[in-house]
Amino acid sequence: MSVSLKVLEHEIYTITPIKVLGPVSFAPLGLIDMFNSGGAIEGLKYEVKTGSQSSEEIPENLSIGLVVLVSIKVKGCGRFGAYSSAKPSKCKVGISEVDFAYELASGLITLNLDDMPPEDQKVHNVEIEL
Incomplete structure (x- = not known):
């Protein structure tokens, strides 16, 4: 992809690998x-x-x-x-289910992390179920 900018113009692009998991593609931004x-x-x-099975890789023909x-x-x-190429069924922050938005045209999932993580955790644990 070629990108050209005029003098004093700027653009920011985020590049992240897309992980293909059977019929679903996902990339955190x-x-x-x-x-x-991505630094977050x-x-x-x-x-x-x-x-009842769990794995990190699945056969391509197995999606049911x-x-x-x-x-x-x-x-x-x-x-x-x-x-995400598919709309999530739910999103959680910690143990709480949270509201999220999903744009079908772009595949963008957004959710709000309103506060800093608790001091004893240092990070938010976000779980997205597809």
């Missing part, structure tokens, strides 16, 4: 209203569950009864964003 949005991501774990859990450790507060 971080705190999207910050210049270094401290940890990332993918888990795929099929019935599939649940993808993405666990993300996020430092700071603000508007968190991620790309």
Whole structure:
């Protein structure tokens, strides 16, 4: 992709790998209203569950009864964003289910991390279920 800017113009692009988990593609973006949005991501774990099974990789032809859990450790507060090819069934921060927005056209998931993490935790534990 070629990008050109005129004098005194600027753009910020976030580049992050997209993880393909069976029929679902996912990429965390971080705190999207910050210049270094991905810098807020401290940890990332993918888990795929099929019935009672769980693994990080699944066969391409297996998608019935599939649940993808993405666990993300996020430092700071603000508007968190991620790309997903499928609308989440729920999002949680810690143990609490939270409201989220999903834009079908772009695949953008957003949710608000209103406060800093508790002092004893240092990060928010965000879980997105697809």
